[in-house]
Amino acid sequence: SQQGEEDPQALSIQEGENATMNCSYKTSINNLQWYRQNSGRGLVHLILIRSNEREKHSGRLRVTLDTSKKSSSLLITASRAADTASYFCATDPFGGNQFYFGTGTSLTVIP
Amino acid sequence: GAVVSQHPSRVICKSGTSVKIECRSLDFQATTMFWYRQFPKQSLMLMATSNEGSKATYEQGVEKDKFLINHASLTLSTLTVTSAHPEDSSFYICSASPLATGYEQYFGPGTRLTVT
Numbered sequence: 001s002q003q004g005e006e007d008p009q010a011l012s013i014q015e016g017e018n019a020t021m022n023c024s025y026k027t028s029i030n031n032l033q034w035y036r037q038n039s040g041r042g043l044v045h046l047i048l049i050r051s052n053e054r055e056k057h058s059g060r061l062r063v064t065l066d067t068s069k070k071s072s073s074l075l076i077t078a079s080r081a082a083d084t085a086s087y088f089c090a091t092d093p094f095g096g097n098q099f100y101f102g103t104g105t106s107l108t109v110i111p
Numbered sequence: 112g113a114v115v116s117q118h119p120s121r122v123i124c125k126s127g128t129s130v131k132i133e134c135r136s137l138d139f140q141a142t143t144m145f146w147y148r149q150f151p152k153q154s155l156m157l158m159a160t161s162n163e164g165s166k167a168t169y170e171q172g173v174e175k176d177k178f179l180i181n182h183a184s185l186t187l188s189t190l191t192v193t194s195a196h197p198e199d200s201s202f203y204i205c206s207a208s209p210l211a212t213g214y215e216q217y218f219g220p221g222t223r224l225t226v227t
Contacts, residue, residue, distance in 0.1 A: 033215075040221075040223070041220060041221065042219055043204065045217070048215060088154060088155065097208050097216065099145065099206070101157075102154060103154050
């Protein structure tokens with residue numbers, strides 16, 4: 001299986017705190033992407049980081065990538081209740097746009 | 112931005128019947144679309160790659176005769192779950208990449224299939 005793993009599986013924090021999620025993957029990659037999914041809904045693309053990048057920012061999101069460790073992290077700063085969702089990393093190991101998703105982190109932000 | 116739609120959003124069918132799910136890219140063309148399934152509280156699992164004008168490519172362990180995929184045009188792919196059984200109940204999601212970019216995937220809102 002190409003599926004990666006994420007930890008923690010579930011994370012519960014207070015509004016205003018930062019949330020950090022980690023993703024580990026198995027193969028070499030061209031890029032890694034993070035997605036968010038509200039319960040029972042489709043996915044929303046958050047951020048893409050290429051294999052030659054180490055860090056990327058988008059608003060309150062900060063993504064890091066360590067290709068030597070085959071891992072990535074997603075940091076959400078100053079969390080809000082509306083950030084409550086599941087977050088998935090996805091890799092494209094074959095360069096054909098077939099995405100393999102991590103196991104996901106369920107984030108709950110308590111107002 | 113690019114929009115992908117799915118129809119229906121929710122379907123309930125009896126065991127033994129077949130169900131067709133449509134995936135459309137509304138404002139872009141896609142030679143390739145992808146089908147995923149997601150069980151409750153689990154991640155998305157890639158089922159198959161739908162190729163416009165040719166046969167779909169299935170991931171290991173996915174029955175191609177069970178999950179028929181047709182990619183008739185650059186904006187439409189269909190997934191037919193044949194002779195559905197309760198274990199086929201799942202959330203099915205499609206995605207597509209615009210021809211121009213090739214990187215970013217746009218996901219449909221998903222179809223909730225319940226087989227009784």
